[in-house]
Amino acid sequence: MDNIKVSIIVPVYNLSEYIGKTLDSIIYQDFKDFELIVIDDGSADDTLEVINKRLSNSNINHTVIHQENKGVGNARNVGIDASKGEYLVFVDGDDYISGNHLSELYNGKTDFSLIQLVKKDGSTLSNPHHYPTGEISCEEFIRMELNMEIPFNFCQLMYKSSIIKDNNIRFDENTVYGEDTEFALKALAFGDKIAISNEVTYYYIQREDSAIRTSDFRRFEIVSVFENLAEFYRNLGKNDLYDLIITSRIPKAIFGNMNYFFYNDYDFDEVISKMRELDLFEKLSKYKGDKKFEYKIRLFLLNPKIYYKTWKKFKNSI
Incomplete structure (x- = not known):
């Protein structure tokens, strides 16, 4: 896979106000063996210009794909198909990650790994959940989610790319609520172990006009x-x-x-x-x-x- 350890997939639609901060948080990762794939899903504002300007001034391995608007699920699937990394990571175009996000996730051994996420609403941060640290089986993790014993978002995970591609795991492009949870729980069914860290490295931005809030x-x-x-x-x-x-x-x-x-x-x-x-x-x-x-x-x-x-x-x- 061209010696790329991680592919970061970022779908974007009309996010010129946010995407610059998102890209900066990716550009300045302390983990360097990654590629960035940005899918501009038919933005009608100046999102694409912001993306090109930010990335042209960086030296990271990146690909920008511009397409007609087809929805976030399709954009993520396009990113998966274009990826070359051993592992996959998803970051939404209005969120951002800390500088150690990839280094905290990547171990090159387990099929999945997980970090902690906090929601950011203005200047207010939610309290992170603390999991048992170390490794647990993917099936145990699935049971914990199905029993609603843990708060969980699909973007907290790093996914073994071969599991996603060999089993044709993709996002449902016709669903706007819950398709990301379905994607993660299907993928986890084919995994063995998941490594867990309680380090908070993902910041999930709450917006009034987000798809979930307006659905x-x-x-x-x-x-x-x-x-x-x-x-x-x-x-x-x-x-x-x-x-x-x-x-x-x-x-x-x-x-x-x-x-x-x-x-x-x-x-x-x-x-x-x-x-x-x-x-x-x-x-x-x-x-x-x-x-x-x-x-x-x-x-x-x-x-x-x-x-x-x-x-x-x-x-x-x-």
């Missing part, structure tokens, strides 16, 4: 994402992971997103109507696990309106 009821797309993932695991003979998704991860995703809409004052009838349209009540009823959480679900299913009124009165106490 409205499409947040419920995460349900079909996990249904696809469940079938994927079942086809691999991992029936226990299939069951875990159906009886735990999907009901938790439904309930969590429903409460998100309630918390943000969405109209009750609109939320309930959308849930009925997507058959989410039936899927919610399949939950098995924590008795307290199961009790909350039963209260809601028994009478959604009473649950909602009680929730509005007491908020997070139920």
Whole structure:
């Protein structure tokens, strides 16, 4: 692979205000054996000019691909296909990384490695999660995610490129919410070990106009994402992971997103109507696990309106 250890893939769309800082954080990495692939996904502002100016003044190995707007999933897939590195790393065009991001991730041994991420909203930083350090099996990590025992974002990982390419793991280009989680959890199914560091090296910028914040009821797309993932695991003979998704991860995703809409004052009838349209009540009823959480679900299913009124009165106490 041309002796390139890591390929950094950066999709960009109308991010001229942010991409300069993102690129600077990549240019000044203390790890040098990498290539940078930037995919400008049809930006209509001066994003491409900013990219070319920043990179023309650097000496890093880079490729800039300009295409018509096809969405972030497609842009990332184009980056994967163009990559030559032994490992893959993804950085969004409005985020940035610390100077030791690659050196903290790269060990050349494990199939995956992981660092910590913090969310940055203005000048406020979220608290990072602390994992058990060292190495764990990829299947154990998958179970931890499906049980929602860990906060997790796909860009925290470094991926063995051969696992992605040999198993044709790609981003779903028709989904705007959850496609990155699906990508990571599919890839991890083919791995052995994941090395974990508690070093914070990725800064995830919160923007009001981001795709997730403006996707409205499409947040419920995460349900079909996990249904696809469940079938994927079942086809691999991992029936226990299939069951875990159906009886735990999907009901938790439904309930969590429903409460998100309630918390943000969405109209009750609109939320309930959308849930009925997507058959989410039936899927919610399949939950098995924590008795307290199961009790909350039963209260809601028994009478959604009473649950909602009680929730509005007491908020997070139920």
